[in-house]
Amino acid sequence: MIILAATPIGNLGDASPRLVAALEEAGTIAAEDTRTAQRLLQALGVANRPRLVALHDHNERQRSADLVERARDEDLLVLSDAGMPTVSDPGYSLVAAAAAAGVTVTAIPGPSAVVTALAVAGLPTDRFTFEGFLPRKTGDRRRALEQLATEPRTMVFFEGPSRLTETLAAMADAFGADRPAAVCRELTKLHEEVVRGGLAELAEWAAGGVRGEIVVVVGGAPARQVSADDAVAQVQQLVGDGIRLKDAAAEVAAATGLSSRDLYQAVLAAR
16 A cells, blocks of 8 residues: 655654654655655664655656555555645655555655644634645736635645745735734744734734744635625626526625525525
């Protein structure tokens, strides 16, 4: 089988006993960076010296088929540099190929920068979306943020320290200066820091210089205040565009805070 193993995102003490046992028993490890994998083995005191195979963004598609075939005969342990493979890290193409080939895929759960940041940000956690890294080009980033401007769920982003100020400023332009957010820096490490505030305020803070691994958590868009009649009209317009009435009512309800059931019934009554 293929075993996706979550590795520490900072603090080595977060390595699970299952991870250590898997490292001790592994015959082959597919690692995002084989040097990082070697350092992890040494740091955890693992005596095993498995075969290390590089599996990263530039070779994953080419290597997936061969690794899947190898996993038919022996367990293949998959590691990213930190956190869970496939989550903004290599592994997705390998898992998709394994699923198509009928090879079992399982996981050793553990640290995740996404969930850790979400937990400490102080923003709603009942519904969220992970957006990873935004596009590097200014125009592409602006368009991506414009598409998310009305997203009602809490949003989680990754960002590098050199681009943080620029990204927060772009978010403030797209989402509003006062949209609540949190910058989570160096999670689980010695200099862990969580700074909360409005996006414009955070952009000003970041201009002083920020280091380390960074996760940005942004509150979702508040429900728009619209009248029931306007909301019904929005549902009718969506239905006219070919969307099912149930789905249209749910979409407008999510954006306005009104009842999906009431909107559905109102449209039926209007007919």
